[in-house]
Amino acid sequence: xxxxxxxxxxxxxxxxxxxxQVSSMAKASLFSCAERLPVAKALWKRRRRRPIESEVMISSxxxxxxxxxxxxxxxxxxxxxxxxxxLVRHCTWEKTPLGAMEGWPQELLAxxxxxxxxxxxxxxxxxxxxxxxxxxxYRQFPGKRHPEALGMSAREVYRDSWHVVGPIxxxxxxxxxxxxxxxxxxxxxxxxxxxxxxxxxTSVPIFQGGQVAGLFGTLxxxxxxxxxxxxxxxxxxxxxxxxxxxxxxVIVTDAEARVVRMNPVAESxxxxxxxxxxxxxxxxxxxxxxxxxxxxxxTLAEKIRRRPVVFSGGQQALLVxxxxxxxxxxxxxxxxxxxxxxxxxxxxxxxxxxxxRRTESALLKSEKLAAVGRxxxxxxxxxxxxxxxxxNLIYLARHSExxxxxxxxxxxxxxxRRVSIIANQTLRFRKQASSPQAAxxxxxxxxxxxxxxxxxKNARVAVERRFRAREPxxxxxxxxRQVLNNLVSxxxxxxxxxxxxxxxxxxxxxxxxxERGLVLTIADNGSGIPPEVRKHIFDAFxxxxxxxxxxxxxxxxxxxxxxxxxxxxxxxTQREGRSGTTFTLFLPFEPPADTEAxxxxxxxxx
Numbered sequence: 236x237x238x239x240x241x242x243x244x245x246x247x248x249x250x251x252x253x254x255x256q257v258s259s260m261a262k263a264s265l266f267s268c269a270e271r272l273p274v275a276k277a278l279w280k281r282r283r284r285r286p287i288e289s290e291v292m293i294s295s296x297x298x299x300x301x302x303x304x305x306x307x308x309x310x311x312x313x314x315x316x317x318x319x320x321x322l323v324r325h326c327t328w329e330k331t332p333l334g335a336m337e338g339w340p341q342e343l344l345a346x347x348x349x350x351x352x353x354x355x356x357x358x359x360x361x362x363x364x365x366x367x368x369x370x371x372x373y374r375q376f377p378g379k380r381h382p383e384a385l386g387m388s389a390r391e392v393y394r395d396s397w398h399v400v401g402p403i404x405x406x407x408x409x410x411x412x413x414x415x416x417x418x419x420x421x422x423x424x425x426x427x428x429x430x431x432x433x434x435x436x437t438s439v440p441i442f443q444g445g446q447v448a449g450l451f452g453t454l455x456x457x458x459x460x461x462x463x464x465x466x467x468x469x470x471x472x473x474x475x476x477x478x479x480x481x482x483x484x485v486i487v488t489d490a491e492a493r494v495v496r497m498n499p500v501a502e503s504x505x506x507x508x509x510x511x512x513x514x515x516x517x518x519x520x521x522x523x524x525x526x527x528x529x530x531x532x533x534t535l536a537e538k539i540r541r542r543p544v545v546f547s548g549g550q551q552a553l554l555v556x557x558x559x560x561x562x563x564x565x566x567x568x569x570x571x572x573x574x575x576x577x578x579x580x581x582x583x584x585x586x587x588x589x590x591x592r593r594t595e596s597a598l599l600k601s602e603k604l605a606a607v608g609r610x611x612x613x614x615x616x617x618x619x620x621x622x623x624x625x626x627n628l629i630y631l632a633r634h635s636e637x638x639x640x641x642x643x644x645x646x647x648x649x650x651x652r653r654v655s656i657i658a659n660q661t662l663r664f665r666k667q668a669s670s671p672q673a674a675x676x677x678x679x680x681x682x683x684x685x686x687x688x689x690x691x692k693n694a695r696v697a698v699e700r701r702f703r704a705r706e707p708x709x710x711x712x713x714x715x716r717q718v719l720n721n722l723v724s725x726x727x728x729x730x731x732x733x734x735x736x737x738x739x740x741x742x743x744x745x746x747x748x749x750e751r752g753l754v755l756t757i758a759d760n761g762s763g764i765p766p767e768v769r770k771h772i773f774d775a776f777x778x779x780x781x782x783x784x785x786x787x788x789x790x791x792x793x794x795x796x797x798x799x800x801x802x803x804x805x806x807x808t809q810r811e812g813r814s815g816t817t818f819t820l821f822l823p824f825e826p827p828a829d830t831e832a833x834x835x836x837x838x839x840x841x
Contacts, residue, residue: 312336312344315351317371322385323347331386332364342443346451353453359441361449365389365404376454378424395429396422404438404450411447413439418461433461484564486583487571492517492536495580504564504587506557521583523552526563535568536581543570543578551588563588598791625651673707674715676740676753683719684738687727695733704740708753708822710799715822718792718803722757722818725788729761729816745802745821752801752824758817763809772805796820 311324350357358369377384384392416436422429438452484501497509523532532552546568554564566585628647632640743754771777796803807816
């Protein structure tokens, strides 16, 4: 840089530019000119007579006994404000390999000024000794060795981390090449010893006379970012492991319902590899159709896009795979929301329910066979009594004459009619229409109670009937009778020493939805059900009867009720003097349209 006398004088009087900043290179050149020009020297001496504004004493190192005087920036070739600028200006450099500042080369002065002016943590390493000069933003890196680190060799300041940074700096100095390391792990001096920091580390060589004289560099501590990124990657890896190991199929989409990833189970069921499905609309990979109508079914992802809430009802439909194979699936969905509640993605979880349906069908068959066995036992008991009476009456008629014989034959005729009624009721019990039919509460109960009439009398169980409902309910009568038969049978077994059985009907509403329907109640005053047993009575294979029961009766009953879109509830107490159990069954007067389709599906599976 070439400056004339007038320009030199102007820079000495006004070392800052229009923005209040000092040009480091201009200052270094200015100092060089001031050394050469007598007039400039005179102006320089005038600057030296400015008053002292503040003083700071340093106790050790190259700064020992140095006095920092504020307001003297104009006296030195070192520009800038702040602690480090003052320390650099007043450091006893004569005690360092750099020597007095008056003998510093222009390249070093320019580099130091650039270091002090840098908004980033910056440092200069000068000479083979790699003498350290740094700015205010860099002070955290020497740690507790600040400020004594100023003017010391970097090898000494960073002796704990020299095995990491030393080879890098030595190579850069020797080869004259700059470098940049992102996320370099460096042990730095801390309060309790070396502490690992992750740094974005950059250095460039400073040349003097064609030779490398020093290194200028900036550092950015990215420890928090690296740790946060590592934690994020660990969470992502954990999520990926969960996706890979989970037994259900999982598809993750973005907010636009485009596939992001799939786990192996989802790949198997859909026939799509996750890599080839990525970016495709979900509807093209996860294609659902209605089991009855074959119409396309909207995925839960589309519903979640409209209303970002969890859908856990277990939507069922047919999944059409890439190859065209079909399977019944049950799926649930949930939104992925950011901190502001905005939708960022969707998770679908689904499973193949074909096998479960086959298992349920087999269990239903097993329970139906068991129910037939119980029914046959009850029927045999009911028929056996009148048949014995008939045989006795015929015997008496044979040995009687006139009016007595006729009376015995009339009684025998009544018993035969009773057998006929039982047989007809039995036929009605299992007569099943192909579609739901209307039936009153009296129709449903009368068939069941006629079969248990004899057993109830023998067990000394009094039956109280309260039929208030007049409106018929549309249902599969045989299935509902199976439920009532199971509940009455259980109530009878709960009262081995006699008791009271209440059967009641009334019009009511669903406790959850408010839908109108028929409410049927079967209550006994038996011993009651313990709370720990009551939690499991609707579980398959749960029984308290040992080998005498299969644990399917109430499970199948609940399945039947749910297929009718009804509700089956139980209340029980074992309080002395008030013990008993009450089962309440709700059936909607008009079942949903899919009741018939569900029944046909179950029959086809069986």
